[in-house]
Amino acid sequence: MTQAVTSLPAMPRHVAVIMDGNGRWAEKRGIPKLAGHNAGMLAMKEIIKRADIIGVKYLTVYAFSTENWKRSKEEVGGIFNLLVKYVASELAELHENQVKVRILGDYTEIPDAAVKSIEKALDTTKDNQGLQFNIALNYGGRREILQAVKEISSQVAAGTLKVDTITEETISRYLYTGEENDNLPDPDLIIRTSGEERLSNFLLWQSAYSELAFTDSLWPDFTPEEFEHIVRAFAGRKRRFGGR
Ligand code: IPE
Ligand code: IPE
Ligand code: MG
Numbered sequence: 334m335t336q337a338v339t340s341l342p343a344m345p346r347h348v349a350v351i352m353d354g355n356g357r358w359a360e361k362r363g364i365p366k367l368a369g370h371n372a373g374m375l376a377m378k379e380i381i382k383r384a385d386i387i388g389v390k391y392l393t394v395y396a397f398s399t400e401n402w403k404r405s406k407e408e409v410g411g412i413f414n415l416l417v418k419y420v421a422s423e424l425a426e427l428h429e430n431q432v433k434v435r436i437l438g439d440y441t442e443i444p445d446a447a448v449k450s451i452e453k454a455l456d457t458t459k460d461n462q463g464l465q466f467n468i469a470l471n472y473g474g475r476r477e478i479l480q481a482v483k484e485i486s487s488q489v490a491a492g493t494l495k496v497d498t499i500t501e502e503t504i505s506r507y508l509y510t511g512e513e514n515d516n517l518p519d520p521d522l523i524i525r526t527s528g529e530e531r532l533s534n535f536l537l538w539q540s541a542y543s544e545l546a547f548t549d550s551l552w553p554d555f556t557p558e559e560f561e562h563i564v565r566a567f568a569g570r571k572r573r574f575g576g577r
Contacts, residue, residue: 345521345567347391348384349543351535352377354527354551361551367411372553374419383557385430385464387564391517392466393437395535399473413447416470420450424457431463435517437509438472467517472509474537481507510539519543522567524560526552542574 352373359369377394384392397412427434434454441448451470484507488494494503510517519539523532528549532540546563548555 343568344388345544345564346389347393347518347520347522348389348564349393349395349520349523349536349540350380351395351523351525351533352552352555353525353529353533355553357527358551358553366408367415369553370408370412370415374415376553376555378419378423379557380555380560381427381432381464381466383560384564385432387561389564390465391520392464393469393517393520393536394467395469395472395533397438397443397470397472398534399438399471399476400534410444413444417446417450420454424454427454427466428457428461431461432458432466433461433463434458435465435467435514437467437469437477437514439476440470442471465517467510467514469535472535474532474534477508478504478538481511504538508538510536521572522546522564524548524563526550526555542572544570544572 355369355373356366357369358372359366362368380394381392396416401412402409436451436455440451481504485494485499485503489496489499506512506516510519519541520536520543522544523536523540524546525531526548528547530545530547536543544567546567548559548563550556550559
């Protein structure tokens with residue numbers, strides 16, 4: 334009988350990543366920002382593979398925030414074109430590897446071509462049981478909570494929900510990570526690249542007890558090795574959840 338396995342520290346079940354630094358990466362090289370976003374897509378492909386290999390069950394990436402619309406039309410359009418290109422070239426392999434894709438955010442507001450390719454990815458991978466890969470797209474944590482409050486309020490107004498019965502679980506159920514996406518577990522670990530140490534409106538409710546890890550690496554430079562290193566370091570952290 335081998336008992337060593339039980340002494341291995343637990344891997345985080347859900348890792349979320351704020352993929353930041355594409356613009357600075359491009360700027361450093363004197364090339365267009367979109368080339369940075371393209372390099373960022375390539376980095377993401379490698380991180381998905383490594384997450385799967387090391388046994389992370391849920392991987393969530395922050396790809397586009399509700400605030401990112403403030404950027405130029407060219408940049409925003411370019412990011413969504415890259416997404417379409419990514420899905421076209423990667424969907425077959427993701428599906429082959431049993432990856433299930435979900436979108437967190439109001440993706441219906443993005444350009445039609447991107448909506449179409451997303452819906453294809455969701456549909457193709459809907460029954461897959463492997464890595465659960467969530468893309469936060471047109472995602473905003475405050476907006477997510479706001480729309481949950483609105484839905485809960487209308488249930489109360491319609492008499493189908495009693496105020497006294499509203500719990501934290503009720504709120505969780507109405508978030509993008511809730512019932513519409515099979516009630517995903519909260520992230521155990523959130524990693525942000527590029528040296529910025531803030532959440533930028535990412536998973537505000539769900540991150541209440543997440544461990545946070547920051548690295549100066551710009552997203553296109555972020556390697557699977559560094560990802561694995563951070564994830565394994567997490568396994569050694571003690572989470573107390575307010576207890577002793
Ligand atoms: C992150 O890279 C990708 C998106 C927000 C879409 P940035 O484009 O924010 O890169 P920096 O922060 O300008 O370096
Ligand atoms: C956060 O990065 C959003 C994504 C990575 C998609 P930003 O670059 O938009 O965040 P701020 O503006 O530095 O807070
Ligand atoms: Mg940024």
